[in-house]
Amino acid sequence: MAESGIEGAKNLFVRRWGEMAATWGISRTMAEIHALLYLSPDPLCTDDVMDQLEVSRGSASTNLRQLLNWGLIQREHRRGDRKEYFEAEKDAWLMFETIIRERRRRELQPIVETLERCVEMAHEEPRSKADAVTKAYTKRFSDILDLCDAMNAVFNVVNKAGRRGLKPLTKALSLLAR
Amino acid sequence: MAESGIEGAKNLFVRRWGEMAATWGISRTMAEIHALLYLSPDPLCTDDVMDQLEVSRGSASTNLRQLLNWGLIQREHRRGDRKEYFEAEKDAWLMFETIIRERRRRELQPIVETLERCVEMAHEEPRSKADAVTKAYTKRFSDILDLCDAMNAVFNVVNKAGRRGLKPLTKALSLLAR
């Protein structure tokens, strides 16, 4: 495998993208496939992925499907060719938007629901019995709920402001950070 | 284990916090200990953690140390007691700040360094040979770098604006999101 030049750069990026994803609870292979497709000027088929990353057909298939589920890649059919080709979203901004939308849905949503349920349960507790503890817990639950609101606000900024491009957003945020 | 009332709410929260952390690449037990300490009005010692979460002394010790490393909990000594007690940061905002500061350091930093190295390597590639590909890759590398700048901007907003409280920040962001 090339370790220098443009192919070296590609391999370095693919590997790092995979490592980073692993710390985010996303499988290394899924992220490596994504990085490969993101860089590739042309769509790749399953066999291309198998060859370049040296993974099995099963793994390639499963991970490609997951990337489709995330909405990070798309299928492409070609006349006179039975194979399916895959192409990644090339707009880094749209890609990021997709990722945080999915993470909001998969992670922020459930914790918010749980917290609301926790506040409810705290209210069901009979008065006087361990009242101080009930109050303390309730306060902490709603503090985290407020935090979730803030995160939702960040997500909304990212989604809405992104249309105007990455650079303007970065600037606007820098001003806010004074 | 209580499934209703205030203790039920506590257990529900602790479990959910652990599950959520797992999808973030943080060990379930570490997050459960953190949730337990976050809710607890008083500091807890290693044995409290072992009893309440039914984990071994080794696991409790290792995970408590990791939480100390993250800066999410603090030690507390008590006169006439040899045990160490642990207390979590109770300010949800400071807690969040700590988490994203750590994640920036551990994750954003390395990918930025790698991307810069990738751009360098692309420039080392001899001209004319696969020039179109070199240009395409370089474009994608710098697109992701721009994205990292945007994320850094978000982090800065969060760090700086947080001092003024959570609610004002949420409001300011909502305005930006129009």
Add this chain to the structure above:
DNA sequence: TATATTTTTCAGAATGTTCTGAAATTGTGG
């Protein structure tokens, strides 16, 4: 310093995740 208590460490066990490869399924053109 000797002793008692608590914390840390770490080899091996238990658990959880991802991959492989072959079989089953799906879809296509003749």
Add this chain to the structure above:
DNA sequence: CCACAATTTCAGAACATTCTGAAAAATATA
């Protein structure tokens, strides 16, 4: 409908992570 090419599925293997429990190290007390 058949033969073929491609994709999906899934049981078991390989790998990675986390936990346990006991021994070693650290720390405090007298």
